[in-house]
Structures are given as C-alpha cells and as structure tokens.
Amino acid sequence: MANYSTNEFKQGLKIMQDGEPCVILENEMVKPGKGQAFSRVRIRKLLSGKVVEKTFKSGDSVEGADVVDIELAYLYEDGEFWHFMNNETFEQIAADEAAVSDSKKWLVEQDVCTLTLWNGKPINVAPPNFVELEITETDPGLKGDTAGTGGKPATLSTGAVVRVPLFVQIGEVIKVDTRSGEYVSRVK
C-alpha cells in the first residue's frame, strides 16, 4: 500500500494508525510563523469506531490503508456469518458479527448495503438509509388517534425496535431511517 505525505491528507483518506485502518475526518496545518509545521488530523478508527486526534510533522509520510467501499446485496445469515453478493459478478462475501454489528437489525434481503473492506475483508456494513420492514409486535393502540403523539414501541421482523404512531398495527410494513432509527411512514 502506498504511503501518503501530510500534504496528501484530506477528508476521507484511509491511513494506518496503531495497527488499525483509519479514515481522516479533518485535517488542519498548524504552523508558527517561524517554526515547524505540523498536520493535526482527526481520524476515526475503522475497527473500534473511536475518534482520535493525531499530529504529524508536515512532510512526514504515513502508511495508507487498503480500504474500499463496495455495494453488495444482502442475501442471508447462517447464524455465524452474514452473506452478501455483488449483483453484477455474483461474487459472494461473508461478513462476521463484528463487521455487521448494529447494522444487522436493518438488513433486508436484496437490499444493497455498503461494505467496507480492509485488505479484502469486511470490517463494516452500512445498511441503506431507508429500509422497509414488517411490524411483528406492537400494542393495538387507540383507534382514532392519528396525531401520533408520543407513539408506542414496535418490534420489526429483524428484531429492531422503533417508536411508531399509535395507529400503526401488526402486519403493516413501515419505512425506517436507519441513520436515526426513526419511523418515517407506512408503506402501502
């Protein structure tokens, strides 16, 4: 993998730090008028998710991380791995629990997800921004309440729990924003 000098730093660049692939969130040069210039970066570690600050001397080089994002359709889970397929090449990739982590409750068969691969191995799975899931469990709620004040919890087919308006019932399919985990609308 290539090395990057601090002048190549920019938002989104993937570098290795502390043995972990990281993505640069922010990069700022710090330089006293007559002194040494430094690059101060905020990075997110892609395995632990931790956000940390690092400082390098300007001109220093840092090892790049072989990290790519690819779009794959979700197929199924076998109890240990979650399987995805490239819809064009039909090539399949399996992601483990650590990579799928909180995203697993948003995985819908055939939905196209973004997988982050490090050295070819999935380290993160991002579901689409919106998914449609069926409600498997919720209180019957009050008839006639359409304002949706307060709402009630509803369990979805994947096990995810979201707050829904009182008029939404078991068996209905709803649209959810996976970034906030919030109910968006009913799906007819």
Next chain:
Amino acid sequence: MNSGTWRPTASWDVLKQRADMLRHIRTFFAERDVLEVETPLLAQAGVTDVHLHNATTQLRGPGMPAPTTFYLQTSPEYAMKRLLAAGSGSIYQISKVVRDDEISSRHNPEFTMLEWYRPGFSDRELMAESEALVRSLLNCPAAEYLTYQEAFIRTLNIDPLSDEGVAALRQRLVADGYDGAVDETDSAETVLQLAMSVYVEPTIGRERPCFVTHFPANQAALARLNKDDPRVSHRFELFYQGLELANGFWELTDPKQQQQRFESDNQERRLRGLPEQPVDQYFLAALKAGLPDCAGIAMGFDRMLMLKVKAQHIHEVLTFPIERA
C-alpha cells in the same frame, strides 16, 4: 469547475473594512513620521530559515539571456534593512509576501504583511507602539506582557529554558498522543514549538492581546541575544484570540553573527534533506556597512482583519484565496 468559484470569498462589507484598515494604518504611520516604502517581491536570494519555503520563478530579459531564478520574498525584511542601512530612518511597508507549503484556515500562500522598523527603539518601545496600533484597529483592551518562560510556567508549570523542562515537555507530548510529531530525535526547538502550539497558545491572549517576550535563544531568528541572560533573545510575538499576529525583534546588527546563523540554518537544512539556500549577499553587505540600532516587527494584515470582522477562516477576508486564484 464549480459554477460559483469565480466569485470572491470575502463579502463586500469585509472588503470595505479591509480598505478602512489599510487607510487607518497609513494614517497611523503618517502621524508618526514613518515613511511608507516599497521593496521588491522578487529577489536573487530568499531565506535560509529551515521552516520557511520561498516560492521561486524564472525570469529572462536583456542582460539575463538564460532563465534566472528569483525568489518571491517571504517577508520584505532584508530589503527594508538595506534601506535602514542606507539611512532611511523609520520605515513601514504593506506588501504581499509568499510562503510556499502553507495552506490552512489561517494561512494563504500569498498574503499581506505589515512590516515596520524603528531606529533607536528597543523591543519594549516597539511593542508599545504595536499595542497602540492594534488597540486602535481592534478597539481591544490593553495588552498583557509575558515572557516565554512565564507563559510556559503559568500554563504547564514547566520551565522551557531548562534541559529538564524540555525533557518533561517531550514526555508529556508523547504521552498526550503527539508521538507522531515528536520523538527522541527531535531538537529542543521542535519540542518547544509544538508545546507552544498545543498547550500554551490556546491559553494566552484570550481576553486581551498578549505579547510573549524573551523567546529562547534557539529560536532567536534575526533578534539579538539578551546580554543579561544568554538563554533568551530579544524576539517577541503577539497573540490574540488564538491567532499569532506578529513577530518582532530588537534587531541583530552584527554581520558575523548573522552570517553564522545563515550557515547554521543551511547546515540544519542539509541534515533534514532540504535544499540549501543562497545567502542574500546584498543584505550581508548592508549589515557590514552598518545597520542602525533598531527594532522591527512583521504583522499579518489578513489575520488582523480576521479578528476585526470575527472571521473563522482566512478565506473570509481575501478576495480570491489560492484555491480560486
């Protein structure tokens, strides 16, 4: 190209304030009988400073048949000192300067510098005059004066002038996650500069402008050393609201010492694998002829305007920053 990038990044209101500030500065110096001068942006030599990088260009013309390298000046210092040696008396200049490899929210490679020199002034007297200018421009409270040593002791309780202090700062930086920036091989100067940036600067000059005086001798640049305490020099800097605004010296006038500093700069450049820089012979000749005892200061005009208009990014005070130039 994005459709809007031909437009200026500064608002008309800021550009008017920019013009007002220029007018104000010219009046300030006219009232004090300081002569406005202009010196070349292009010169046959640049600076040897390890941390300053001249941009260069090549020129040809009658008498210069082969392309000849010229250095865009990082400050008008050498030429202005030649004027002083030639008997100009007090002078100031508002000029564009260029520094390669400096782009950030507070750096544009091409920027405007206000630089002035006062024969017969000490660094103290020049700081007082700078304070008067800054206060009249920004309507801010009176400045605070701290020595470099006091600033470190107040913030970190570490003496930056002692070897133990530098070792403690080095350890602390590494422990705080700056291990990518300093290690055992780095000079005291580098350790102090990073510690100044990350620990001291954020704590000084918040409420009022802050002059940091008595910079360590290892960062004297073109300042004379302190006769009573050889660990420090007559170099000072001005900080306000998180910005480094100005750098000044009670000037070194000794041509031999100046030559030695140039040589040690070039030696350090060799060690770091940087190209050595030619030394400005006109400047050295002027020093040999005799630079009058004087103090001088360089102030970042754009940063002063940033404070005036409360800008977060230097783009807000420039017509066209480098990305749109």
